[in-house]
Amino acid sequence: MxxxxxxxxxxxxxxxxxxxxxxxxxxxxxxxxxxxxxxxxxxxxxxxxxxxxxxxxxxxxxxxxxxxxxxxxxxxxxxxxxxxxxxxxxxxxxxPAFTDLHWGMFIPAIKGQGTEEQHEKWLPMAYKMQIIGCYAQTELGHGSNVQGLETTATFDPQTDEFVIHSPTLTSSKWWPGGLGKVSTHAVVYARLITGAQDHGVHGFIVQLRSLDDHSPLPGITVGDIGMKFGSGAYNSMDNGLLRFDHVRIPRNQMLMRVSQVTREGKFVQSDVPRQLVYGTMVYVRQTIVSDASCALARAVCIATRYSAVRRQFGSQNGGPETQVIDYKTQQSRLFPLLASAYAFRFVGEWLKWLYTDVTQRLQASDFSTLPEAHACTAGLKSMTTSVTADAIEECRKLCGGHGYLSNSGLPELFAVYIPTCTYEGDNVVLLLQVARFLMKTVSQLGSGKKPVGTTAYMGRAEHLMQCRCEVERAEDWLKPSVILEAFEARAFRMSIACAKNLSKFSNPEDGFSELSPDLLEAAIAHCQLIVVSK
Amino acid sequence: MxxxxxxxxxxxxxxxxxxxxxxxxxxxxxxxxxxxxxxxxxxxxxxxxxxxxxxxxxxxxxxxxxxxxxxxxxxxxxxxxxxxxxxxxxxxxxxPAFTDLHWGMFIPAIKGQGTEEQHEKWLPMAYKMQIIGCYAQTELGHGSNVQGLETTATFDPQTDEFVIHSPTLTSSKWWPGGLGKVSTHAVVYARLITGAQDHGVHGFIVQLRSLDDHSPLPGITVGDIGMKFGSGAYNSMDNGLLRFDHVRIPRNQMLMRVSQVTREGKFVQSDVPRQLVYGTMVYVRQTIVSDASCALARAVCIATRYSAVRRQFGSQNGGPETQVIDYKTQQSRLFPLLASAYAFRFVGEWLKWLYTDVTQRLQASDFSTLPEAHACTAGLKSMTTSVTADAIEECRKLCGGHGYLSNSGLPELFAVYIPTCTYEGDNVVLLLQVARFLMKTVSQLGSGKKPVGTTAYMGRAEHLMQCRCEVERAEDWLKPSVILEAFEARAFRMSIACAKNLSKFSNPEDGFSELSPDLLEAAIAHCQLIVVSK
CATH class of the missing domain: 1.10.540.10 (Acyl-CoA dehydrogenase/oxidase, N-terminal domain)
Known part of the structure; x- marks a missing residue:
C-alpha cells in the first residue's frame, strides 16, 4: 500500500x-x-x-x-x-549478560585490587572463561552505604583461612549480575576481622560453584532474585542472591594489593595510595556518561522518526493531516532532548580528557585535582543518567499509543536503562556528595584558595552575585556567553544561599540534613552548568 | 532472623x-x-x-x-x-482482560447508541456472554482525530447491506482490547457512505468470528498486535488489529439511535440531542480520575512502607542506620505524592457530584453547563493521569534498587497504568481543549457573560491581576485561602498572558498553534487550581 x-x-x-x-x-x-x-x-x-x-x-x-x-x-x-x-x-x-560482569567487574577488580601473584593465578583462567566471575558487593540491606556491609571474613590463624559468613538476613548478597545462575566465582566484599578487630570492607575471591557439575559448594546458598522491570530488558541477566554459612577460603584469596593479612593474622596496609580507586571511578563514570548519550540518542531518534511519519489533525480540503513534528507542543518537548543527546555526547568526550589528566597526575602523585574531578564525574553521572531515564519515557510518550508497543523499542530501552540511575552510585546520594563539595568550595572562597576546574567560575564571586541578565529580545539568547553567565550566576547564587542557610545551624550535619532538598537543587544547577560549558 | x-x-x-x-x-x-x-x-x-x-x-x-x-x-x-x-x-x-471491553465498552456502546430493537436483539446475548464484543475505533493512523478514521461503511441499496472496508494500511483497526484473540463481535466505527455522500463516523455491529469454531469470517483479517510495555501488566490483554475486505452486514446493524439510514439509503438524523454523548464522557472520565487516586495510592503505599523499613547510612556507635523516611530528600519527593493521592480521591468524589448535576440538567434539556463541565473533566483526566503515571515511576525510584524488582509491585503498576494517559483522550490533546475553553472564557469576560463553575474565579479579574501574595513566614502557607488565591492568580494571569499574545496574530489558529506550549501550561495551572479548590 x-x-x-x-x-x-x-x-x-x-x-x-x-x-x-x-x-x-x-x-x-x-x-x-x-x-x-x-x-x-x-x-x-x-x-x-x-x-x-x-x-x-x-x-x-x-x-x-x-x-x-x-x-x-x-x-x-x-x-x-x-x-x-x-x-x-x-x-x-x-x-545484558553475565559476561558484562565477568569482563567489566570481576576481571577489573582482580586487576586493580589483586597482587601480581593473584593476577598470575586468576587472570589466565578468567580470560579463557574457564572460570566465570561476578562482583558480589551489594547486600539486601546495604547498597549506597558500602561501609555498612555485614558479610564477615574472619581470619582463622589455625588453618590460615578466612571464614566467609552471612550473619543476618540483611547481609545476604542481593543484586550481583551473573551470580544467580552462571558464575563459578565471585569477588565478595566482606568485613575483614582479625582477632577481635574489624578492619572494614575488603574484597575476597570466593569459589561459589563446582567446576565439575556447577552445583553450589557446601555452605553456599545461591539463586536468582526474580523478574525485574519490563519484558526482555534486564531479565536476560541472572541477578542473584548469595548467603554464606561459614565458608572457608585460603588466605591468599583476599585481594591484597592495598591491604594484607599476614600468616600470623596481622593486618598491614601497603603504601599503594588509596586514591587510585578514584581514578577507576572517574573512568567508569565517564563510560556511563557516554552510554547515556547513546541511550538518549536512540530514544530521540525513534521519537523523531515517528513524529515525521505520524500525522494527526489539520487536514485541509481532504489533504494529508499535519505531521506531528510540526506541532509546537511536540517540538518543545522533543528538541531539547535531541540537544541534550549531543550535549551529553560532547561532555562524555571531555570526561575522557579529564580521565587522562587525572591518571597522569596520579602517576605523578599529584592528588590536588582529585576532589574536583570526583565531584564533577559524580555529578555528571547523576545528572546525565537521570535526564536520560526520564527522557526515554518522554520520548515514549511523544510516540502516543505506538510508544507503548514493545516493537517501538522504547519500553525495553527504558526498562534496561533505568538501573543506571541506581548502580555505580545512587543518583541522589551522588548529588549530595557534589553538594558537600560545593559547600566546601564556597567556605574556602575567602581563604584565598582558588577554586579549580569546573568550579573555577566561583572565583568570580562578586561579579556573579551582582550581574544582571542582558537579554532583551529572544535573539539575545543565541549568544553562548549570555547563556553561560546565566547558568553560572544561577548555580553560584544557589550555592551561596545554601551556604548562608547552613551557617545558621550550630551542628553542620543537622543543617545539611535539614537543607538537603535545596542542596540537591544547587548541585543539579552546578551540573547543568558543567554540561552547558563543555 | x-x-x-x-x-x-x-x-x-x-x-x-x-x-x-x-x-x-x-x-x-x-x-x-x-x-x-x-x-x-x-x-x-x-x-x-x-x-x-x-x-x-x-x-x-x-x-x-x-x-x-x-x-x-x-x-x-x-x-x-x-x-x-x-x-x-x-x-x-x-x-486487564477482554471482559473489561465487553462490559465496559461494547455493551455500553450498544446501550447508548443502539435503538430499542437493537437492545433487544444484542444485549441478552452479550449479558450471557454468548457473544463477546470489543470496541473497534482506533486505527493504525488515527487515534485522537476520530473524524479522520478511514474505514468505510458503504450502503448498498441493492442488498440492504453495509459494506465494511479498510481502504488503506493506515485504516487498519489497531489497539482495540479483546479484539486480537477473543471477541466474536465488535462495534466498528467507520465512515458512513450513502450514494456518494460521506456522513462522517458512525458505529456498526460487526461479527468477526464464527460462533461455531471461532475462525475469522470471510473478508476479515484479525490478530494480536504484540507485546506491550512491561511483563505481565497489559500483556494479558489481546489488543488487536482488524482489516475488512468488503465485509457485508445487514442495514440494521448500524447503531441507529442518533442517526439512521432508511431502506432507500436516506440518511436521517433523529432528534436525540448529540450532547448526550458528553454526559457519558463526564462519567467515564470521572471513573478515570477515581482510578488515578487508587493507582497513586498503591504506589505511594509501597514507597512509604519501603521508606519506613529501609535504613541506610547514619549509624551511630554501631546502632541501626537511619530510616530512609527520615531523610528530607525522601520526604520532599514522597509526601507531595501522598497528598496528591488524597487530593485526587476527593476531586474524584466531587466529579461524581458533577456527573449527577450534568445528567439532571441534560434530562431537563439544559446544556448551559456542558462546555464548562466538559473542559473541567477533560482537564482533570489529563492532569491526574499524567501526575499519577509520573508519580508511580517516582515511587519506584524512591525504593532504590528494590523498586526495580517486579516483586515490589511497582514495575507492573507503572506499565499497566501509563496507557491511561493516552486512551479516552490523549492528555496533551485534552489540555489543548481546556486551553481553547479558557481562551473563550477570557474573551467573553468583557461581554458580561459570567464565568461559571470551575472558571468562576475569572470573574474576579481585577483582583486577581493586582493581588499580591501575603505570605511572609513559612506558617502563612498553612492558610488554605492563601494557597487558593495564589493558584487562582497564577492560573488567571497565565490565561490572560496567553490571550494577550494570541491577539497579536491575525489568524487565531496560527496563534493557537504557535503558542500551544504556553497554552498547555496555562491549562495545567487551571487544572491544578481545580484540584486545590475541591
Missing part, C-alpha cells in the same frame, strides 16, 4: 553534512567504521535476533542470552576481533 | 483514626465493607494468584487471563454478587 518515504523528505532538509555528523558523533572516522561494521555483523546474524525477546518466558530468555553470549565469544575469536571491536560487537548484541 | 515490625511502630504514631480514614477513603462504610470482602475473596483464591504473572511467556499469561476471567464469572454467579460487588471483584483480580 502507501510507501511514501517521509524520512527521505525530512533528511533532504538537513542543513549539515550527514556523513560528517556521523563521524563527529562516533568521535573519529575509525570509530565510525568499526561501529558500522560491528552493527552490520550483529544485524545480519540470526543468532542475535532481538525481535522475539519480549515474548519469551524468563527461562527461554535466559537460554537465549547464554546462546548469544557463547556465539559472540565464538565470533570474536573466529574473526580475531580487537578488544575495541569486541566491545562494540557486545554493545550491539544489546542484551 | 530479624523480624522487627517497623510498620507497627510507624502506625502507632498516626495522629488520625485509621479505621475512620479507611471509610473516608472508600467513600462510605458500605463501600469499605464491600471492598474489603472482595479483596479477601480474591486474595484467598489460588486461581487469582498474581505472584508468577511476570515470569510467564505471553501465551501462558494469556491462558492465565482466560482462566481468571472465567473463574471470576463463575464466582460472581455462584455468590450472586451485585453489580457493584462484581465490579469490585474484577478490579481486585487486577489483570
Amino acid at each position: 502507501e510507501a511514501l518515504d517521509y524520512h527521505a523528505e525530512e533528511r533532504r532538509k538537513a542543513e549539515f553534512d550527514l556523513e560528517e555528523m556521523k563521524i563527529v558523533w562516533a568521535g573519529s572516522r575509525q570509530n565510525y567504521e568499526i561501529s558500522d561494521r560491528m552493527a552490520r555483523l550483529v544485524a545480519s546474524d540470526p543468532v542475535f535476533r532481538k525481535d522475539n525477546r519480549t515474548m519469551l518466558s524468563r527461562k527461554d530468555l535466559f537460554k537465549d542470552t547464554l546462546r548469544k553470549a557463547a556465539h559472540a565469544w565464538k565470533r570474536i575469536i573466529e574473526l580475531r576481533l580487537s578488544e575495541e571491536e569486541a566491545h562494540m560487537l557486545r554493545s550491539y548484541v544489546d542484551q | 530479624e523480624a522487627l515490625d517497623y510498620h507497627a511502630e510507624e502506625r502507632r504514631k498516626a495522629e488520625f483514626d485509621l479505621e475512620e480514614m479507611k471509610i473516608v477513603w472508600a467513600g462510605s462504610r458500605q463501600n469499605y465493607e464491600i471492598s474489603d470482602r472482595m479483596a479477601r475473596l480474591v486474595a484467598s483464591d489460588p486461581v487469582f494468584r498474581k505472584d508468577n504473572r511476570t515470569m510467564l511467556s505471553r501465551k501462558d499469561l494469556f491462558k492465565d487471563t482466560l482462566r481468571k476471567a472465567a473463574h471470576a464469572w463463575k464466582r460472581i454467579i455462584e455468590l450472586r454478587l451485585s453489580e457493584e460487588e462484581a465490579h469490585m471483584l474484577r478490579s481486585y483480580v487486577d489483570q
